[in-house]
Amino acid sequence: MxxxxxxxxxxxxxxxxxxxxxxxxxxxxxxxxxxxxxxxxxxxxxxxxxxxxxxxxxxxxxxxxxxxxxxxxxxxxxAPAVVENVQSQVAEFTHTCFMVTPYEGYVEVAERLGEKSPVPGETRTALFNSGAEAVENAVKVARAYTGRQAVAAFDHAYHGRTTLTMALTAKQMPYKHSFGPFAPEVYRVPGSYPLRDGGLDGVAAAQATISALEKQIGADSLAAVIMEPVQGEGGFIVPAEGFLPTVVDWCRENGVLFIADEVQSGFARTGAWFACEHEGIEPDLITTAKGIAGGMPLSALTGRAEIMDSVHAGGLGGTYGGNPVACAAALGVFETIESQGxxxxxxxxxxxxxxxxxxxxxxxxxxxxxxxxxxxxxxxxxxxxxxxxxxxxxxxxxxxxxxxxxxxxxxxxxxxxxxxxxxxxxxxxxxxxxxxxxxxxxx
Known part of the structure; x- marks a missing residue:
């Protein structure tokens, strides 16, 4: 019908x-x-x-x-644009695997993400199926580019349910209970939770974060810091003003990549294309999923070109990542967000x-x-x-x-x-x- x-x-x-x-x-x-x-x-x-x-x-x-x-x-x-795009694509072909015979829809989604994302300069995008996949690949890319292994995540964080992303996720029950051991070289540091921080402003909270990063890990061992600009499962926590820019500045000064996990907060959800925009944050890598394709399984990792291109040929991919039907849906999402304001x-x-x-x-x-x-x-x-x-x-x-x-x-x-x-x-x-x-x- x-x-x-x-x-x-x-x-x-x-x-x-x-x-x-x-x-x-x-x-x-x-x-x-x-x-x-x-x-x-x-x-x-x-x-x-x-x-x-x-x-x-x-x-x-x-x-x-x-x-x-x-x-x-x-x-x-x-959404009509999503439904129509999906119906049209299904009638043409449902799958070829982009790594075998690529197709235009994947390229167009990557182009649109490059245009809209707050990642500075020239970008590259790889498509996957779930938010957790996008996060895992962000960590892979960060480690390949920096030659470092450690990754830091925050209190109250949620990044997924796979072995690596459970290590990044903070909450024990129901996400981590009985499922260990988890991936190594993942560290947790305090963030900014204004209601429960005892009055710390954003800069002071960031200084506590930076102190923990330097003392527990050391900048020269740290590949990336990953954070949700608005923490999702942790309670929709909006960091105090100044927290994110201070942490990102420290990352820049120390050659540490900043990964913005916008799986839940991306695609107009927060009143901007991406939540990073509210404080002018420019991440090195950004992960998206959830709202990207109107319910079809799709996720993305977008990053600075030199970072994404540092991975060897064949190092990223997956059988279903960037499925053509899901890509068609994503293009319908872009159209709907823009045409309906x-x-x-x-x-x-x-x-x-x-x-x-x-x-x-x-x-x-x-x-x-x-x-x-x-x-x-x-x-x-x-x-x-x-x-x-x-x-x-x-x-x-x-x-x-x-x-x-x-x-x-x-x-x-x-x-x-x-x-x-x-x-x-x-x-x-x-x-x-x-x-x-x-x-x-x-x-």
């Missing part, structure tokens, strides 16, 4: 059954008998259709989507979310933070400021039962995050936010 023939999905919340409904419960039983329990869904419903700010489940319930498949469907779950839409979403929680202040919300459509609230004990994971869980559970898809995160499990599609209507967004406020009052 073509895009034009598909019936429109009404952009309103509607509960036809309880959550979960009978069809979802039936599928859950089948899942339990065939899928590992480690794959535990956030919402107990099974998707049938989705468009803009609404996801419809197999029981006919229409849910407000404040998660975007964890920041993946930023342009909507079935989704960078500005993300900025408006931030204003709505901040405004809502300013008008509905609660002393159990320790901070409202984030950028663009990557926003969060952190729940605390109002008497002590300690993280309140129990309250966070109770609020999230109550909200989900009303037909709103809501995600949590944070090292302490006490953060609710808002990742709506950039195409969501303001009406639906406000309706979803009100459910959060109502649940908090009820709890």
């Amino acid at each position: 073509s895009t034009a023939e598909r019936p429109a999905l009404e952009q309103s919340r509607h509960l036809a059954t309880e959550i979960p409904g009978p069809r979802s419960r039936e599928l859950a039983a089948r899942q339990a008998a065939s899928v590992p329990g480690a794959l535990a869904p956030t919402m107990p419903v099974y998707a049938a259709r989705a468009y803009d700010g609404i996801l419809e489940d197999v029981d006919g319930n229409r849910l407000i989507d404040l998660g975007s498949g964890i920041a993946v469907t930023s342009v909507g779950a079935a 989704l960078i500005e839409a993300a900025q408006r979403i931030e204003q709505v979310i901040r405004g809502h929680f300013e008008q509905n202040a609660d002393d159990r919300i320790g901070e409202v933070r984030g950028r663009g459509a990557m926003m969060a609230i952190e729940f605390v004990d109002p008497a002590t400021g300690a993280p309140d994971a129990e309250l966070c869980g109770a609020v999230a559970k109550a909200v989900r039962e009303t037909g709103v898809i809501l995600l949590t995160c944070g090292t302490y499990g006490n953060v609710v995050r808002f990742l709506p599609p950039l195409t969501i209507s303001e009406e639906l967004l406000r309706e979803g936010l009100q459910e959060v406020t109502d649940a908090l009052k009820a709890v």
